[in-house]
Amino acid sequence: MSKVRVHNFSVSLDGYATGEGLTFDAPFGHAGSRLHQWFFGTSTFRAMQGAPDGSAGVDEAFAGRWGEGIGAEIMGRGKFGPQQGPWEDEEWRGWWGENPPFHTPVFVLTHHLRPSVTMEGGTTFHFVDASPREALELAREAAGGLDVRIGGGPTTVREFLVEDLVDHLHVVVVPIVLGRGVSLWEGLEGLDERFDVESVTTPSGVTHLTFTRPKQS
Amino acid sequence: MSKVRVHNFSVSLDGYATGEGLTFDAPFGHAGSRLHQWFFGTSTFRAMQGAPDGSAGVDEAFAGRWGEGIGAEIMGRGKFGPQQGPWEDEEWRGWWGENPPFHTPVFVLTHHLRPSVTMEGGTTFHFVDASPREALELAREAAGGLDVRIGGGPTTVREFLVEDLVDHLHVVVVPIVLGRGVSLWEGLEGLDERFDVESVTTPSGVTHLTFTRPKQS
Numbered sequence: 001m002s003k004v005r006v007h008n009f010s011v012s013l014d015g016y017a018t019g020e021g022l023t024f025d026a027p028f029g030h031a032g033s034r035l036h037q038w039f040f041g042t043s044t045f046r047a048m049q050g051a052p053d054g055s056a057g058v059d060e061a062f063a064g065r066w067g068e069g070i071g072a073e074i075m076g077r078g079k080f081g082p083q084q085g086p087w088e089d090e091e092w093r094g095w096w097g098e099n100p101p102f103h104t105p106v107f108v109l110t111h112h113l114r115p116s117v118t119m120e121g122g123t124t125f126h127f128v129d130a131s132p133r134e135a136l137e138l139a140r141e142a143a144g145g146l147d148v149r150i151g152g153g154p155t156t157v158r159e160f161l162v163e164d165l166v167d168h169l170h171v172v173v174v175p176i177v178l179g180r181g182v183s184l185w186e187g188l189e190g191l192d193e194r195f196d197v198e199s200v201t202t203p204s205g206v207t208h209l210t211f212t213r214p215k216q217s
Numbered sequence: 218m219s220k221v222r223v224h225n226f227s228v229s230l231d232g233y234a235t236g237e238g239l240t241f242d243a244p245f246g247h248a249g250s251r252l253h254q255w256f257f258g259t260s261t262f263r264a265m266q267g268a269p270d271g272s273a274g275v276d277e278a279f280a281g282r283w284g285e286g287i288g289a290e291i292m293g294r295g296k297f298g299p300q301q302g303p304w305e306d307e308e309w310r311g312w313w314g315e316n317p318p319f320h321t322p323v324f325v326l327t328h329h330l331r332p333s334v335t336m337e338g339g340t341t342f343h344f345v346d347a348s349p350r351e352a353l354e355l356a357r358e359a360a361g362g363l364d365v366r367i368g369g370g371p372t373t374v375r376e377f378l379v380e381d382l383v384d385h386l387h388v389v390v391v392p393i394v395l396g397r398g399v400s401l402w403e404g405l406e407g408l409d410e411r412f413d414v415e416s417v418t419t420p421s422g423v424t425h426l427t428f429t430r431p432k433q434s
Contacts, residue, residue, distance in 0.1 A: 013390070013409075013426075014402035015231045173230070173390065175414045175426055179406020185231035189396020192230075197392045201418040209230075209392055 002140055003147045003167040006157055007066040009184070010035040010172040010206075016181035017154035022082050027095060031181060035174050038204040039063055048101045058202040062170060071143025073102055074135050076156035077110040080125070086112050093117055094125065102151075105142040107135050109156060132163050154182045161188055169195070169211035219357055220364045220384040223374055224283040226401070227252040227389045227423075233398035234371035239299050244312060248398060252391050255421040256280060265318045275419040279387060288363025289356040290319050293373035294327040297342070303329050310334055311342065319368075322359040324352050326373060349377050371399045378405055386412070386428035 011017045012035065019031030028035060039045050043054030044063040054060065077083075081092050094100055103122040110127050117125045126142075128135055139148045150160050160166050171184070185191070195211035202208065228234045229252065236246030245252060256262050260271030261280040271277065294300075298309050311317055320339040327344050334342045343359075345352055356365045367377050377383050388401070402408070412428035419425065 011230075013228075013232065013388075014400070014405075171230075173424070175409060175416055177402050177405050177408040179402075179404075183231070185394050185396075187396075188231075188394050191394040192392060197422065199392055199418045199422055199424060201416045201424055205414065205416055207390070207416060207418055207424045 002071070002143055002145055004136065004150060004160065004165055005070070005147050005168040005170075006150045006152075006160075006166055007170045008039060008063055008172065009152065009157060009170060010039070010174050011154075011184045012174055012176050012178040012181075014177050014179065015183045015185045016178040017152070017157075017184045019178055019181040022078070024082055027082065029181060031178055034176050034178075038172060038174065038202070038206045041204075058200070059204055059206070059208075062172070062208050065170070066149070067103075069147050070104060070149045071146025072104050072139040073106045073149045073151045074139050074156070074160075075106060075108055075151035076153050077108055077112075078153045078155065079151055080108045080110075087114055090114050090117075093119065099123075105139070106151070107139050107142075109135055132160050132165055136160075136165055154184045158184060158187065161191060164194065166211075167213050169209075171209045171211070173207040173209065175205055175207075219288070219360055219362055221353065221367060221377065221382055222287070222364050222385040222387075223367045223369075223377075223383055224387045225256060225280055225389065226369065226374060226387060227256070227391050228371075228401050229391055229393050229395040229398075231394050231396065232400045232402045233395040234369070234374075234401045236395055236398040239295070241299055244299065246398060248395055251393050251395075255389060255391065255419070255423045258421075275417070276421055276423070276425075279389070279425050282387070283366070284320075286364050287321060287366045288360025289321050290323045290366045290368045291352050291356050291373070291377075292323060292325055292368040293370050294325055294329075295370045295372065296368055297325045297327075304331055307331050310336065316340075322356070323368070324356050324359075326352055349380050349382055353377075353382055371401045375401060375404065378408060381411065383428075384430050386426075388426045388428070390424040390426065392422055392424075 019029030021029040038059050041055045042060040042063040046054030080094050099120040100123040106125050108127050111129050114127050150157055196214050197211050199207050199209045236248030238246040255276050258272045259277040259280040263271030297311050316337040317340040322341050325344050328346050331344050413431050416424055416426045
């Protein structure tokens with residue numbers, strides 16, 4: 001069975017994965033870029049920018065796992081764009097330019113449907129009004145036997161964790177106190193009991209945590 | 218000037234330093250002993266139990282700094298005992314038996330005063346109704362030039378952090394999701410900006426974070 005995976009998901013010490021006040025200019029609100037500084041130097045991120053000069057150290061060892069074996073992504077509408085309610089127009093095609101880094105089908109969860117959008121490089125955005133389980137069924141079918149990534153934001157990741165649909169969760173704890181925003185952990189009391197948890201700190205100061213399903217005995 | 222220090226202060230991934238439902242039998246509520254497993258094997262903790270068989274690894278390297286150069290402790294009443302409101306009797310002398318591990322004056326913050334209690338081994342509990350700054354002044358005088366430790370609980374540590382009275386903060390992030398309890402981080406947005414922050418994970422799976430004041434230039 002294909003796995004459901006979350007990668008490179010940064011949270012603050014107080015558990016916020018995004019700040020308050022999201023806009024077109026500030027996709028993470030008052031958090032700015034602080035949650036993702038560890039990521040910007042990696043080969044994985046730099047390659048998304050068309051630059052071949054990224055790092056190959058411990059942060060990259062985690063960052064680079066993002067794409068391997070993934071056949072589809074599911075994301076919340078808040079990751080796709082800052083709009084809320086009915087689409088005022090359908091010009092918005094995400095934050096990522098003409099050739100988004102996904103290169104797979106991407107299912108955007110929204111109550112406000114619109115036609116699918118095919119981008120360069122193999123990314124197609126599909127807009128679906130579906131429960132986590134229903135969306136996962138669609139994504140699994142589109143992934144053709146490969147794994148499905150839950151891309152965020154925090155509300156979407158949390159919904160899949162609440163339903164116990166996630167097999168691998170990679171969280172990056174960044175040593176900052178955001179004070180407000182959207183929490184990853186809310187409503188997930190005891191989450192650690194369902195997983196084998198390992199952790200390692202890197203020279204950038206962040207702590208990478210992997211939550212993996214225990215092997216069935 | 219003597220420093221104000223916090224040591225071995227465990228929090229969950231969602232920032233809780235204690236759980237809900239504190240009683241005589243469960244001083245950390247539903248968190249049980251999960252926040253302090255990393256600590257129980259250390260030489261520092263084992264020595265408190267009168268046992269010479271503790272570990273001397275990386276966790277101990279942090280744990281052992283707890284006592285060095287400390288001349289007084291300040292703690293909240295919730296650390297001293299689970300009682301609330303006026304003292305029904307004055308029999309309660311803390312959780313730690315006749316010879317508590319502090320071996321210094323200890324200032325217990327409470328609105329309900331009672332006479333000081335002198336224990337074996339150099340620990341004296343003083344009960345004071347004071348602001349953080351006032352309590353610190355008393356503790357500094359009692360410490361005779363040595364450092365002052367803020368011993369907890371989370372509400373007390375947070376009050377001293379809000380007032381920017383802490384010079385060294387050692388936090389241990391334990392990879393569990395408690396879901397509810399008392400948060401260390403609430404109201405401390407931007408705390409990291411006032412400190413140099415370093416972090417390291419140990420084989421027990423916890424991440425030790427040190428917050429130290431930047432050197433004055």
